[in-house]
Amino acid sequence: MRNSIEQIKIDKSVIVQTALQFLQEHGIRKLSMRNIAERLEIKGASLYWHIRNKNELLELIADEICKKIKYPDESLSCEEQLAVLTRQLREILLNVRDSAHVLVETPPTTPYRINLIKKISGLFEKMGMKSEDIFSASWILNNYVTSFVIEEYRLNDVTDEKEVSQSLEALPFNISSMDMDREYQFGLEVLIEGFKSKLK
Known part of the structure; x- marks a missing residue:
């Protein structure tokens, strides 16, 4: 697990980018809050501090996708x-x-x-x-x-x-x-x- 100093760097944007990378590698069926927490090397509770649940995470991913459109x-x-x-x-x-x-x-x-x-x-x-x-x-x-x-x-x-x-x-x-x-x-x-x- 990351130490407290490293955890400070975790925010929604980092989580969403990590989730996008995970999605690309493993697909939506394996995307979970637990897997993203493990990828970030943080406890699940730390992830839930920033994002309420998987539904919100998916909504943020969708927004990031739409953000790419010019x-x-x-x-x-x-x-x-x-x-x-x-x-x-x-x-x-x-x-x-x-x-x-x-x-x-x-x-x-x-x-x-x-x-x-x-x-x-x-x-x-x-x-x-x-x-x-x-x-x-x-x-x-x-x-x-x-x-x-x-x-x-x-x-x-x-x-x-x-x-x-x-x-x-x-x-x-x-x-x-x-x-x-x-x-x-x-x-x-x-x-x-x-x-x-x-x-x-």
């Missing part, structure tokens, strides 16, 4: 800005193991995440979407990105482990050679065209 040039059209934002989010979620699961399992209550939601909803408003449709559009867009990335996780596991079943092999397309960037862009374009059809 907002696009406002001279771009609203549709282009939405595309840039969601492509960035997908890239970040693919780079941080199981981070899409973190977003799905946590409420949007932290600063950077709330700012991202406000940015996206503001773009829908600027597009001319009716106020009662803005939440629906934002929710659908969020679900598309996180669900798509979670499916990418699954497909990577299947192709990496070479466990494609006979039923999958019987499909009229080869999932092991899919261009996921193209598939993502196709779905995003369909969504944006659908959103445009709902404008005032």
Whole structure:
């Protein structure tokens, strides 16, 4: 265990960065307050002094993920800005193991995440979407990105482990050679065209 002088250096930012590293190495199933305390070489009680529970830790990880997003040039059209934002989010979620699961399992209550939601909803408003449709559009867009990335996780596991079943092999397309960037862009374009059809 760390001595008292070393423990003073532990704060929320250190804990979150440690948790992100652990998540990258071991995945969300093994992420626990106990494992993070062990990684930091501190007692569990010291960790709980900074963070109430695992749920709060996951919320802070989600906020750190959203913090990485750089907002696009406002001279771009609203549709282009939405595309840039969601492509960035997908890239970040693919780079941080199981981070899409973190977003799905946590409420949007932290600063950077709330700012991202406000940015996206503001773009829908600027597009001319009716106020009662803005939440629906934002929710659908969020679900598309996180669900798509979670499916990418699954497909990577299947192709990496070479466990494609006979039923999958019987499909009229080869999932092991899919261009996921193209598939993502196709779905995003369909969504944006659908959103445009709902404008005032």
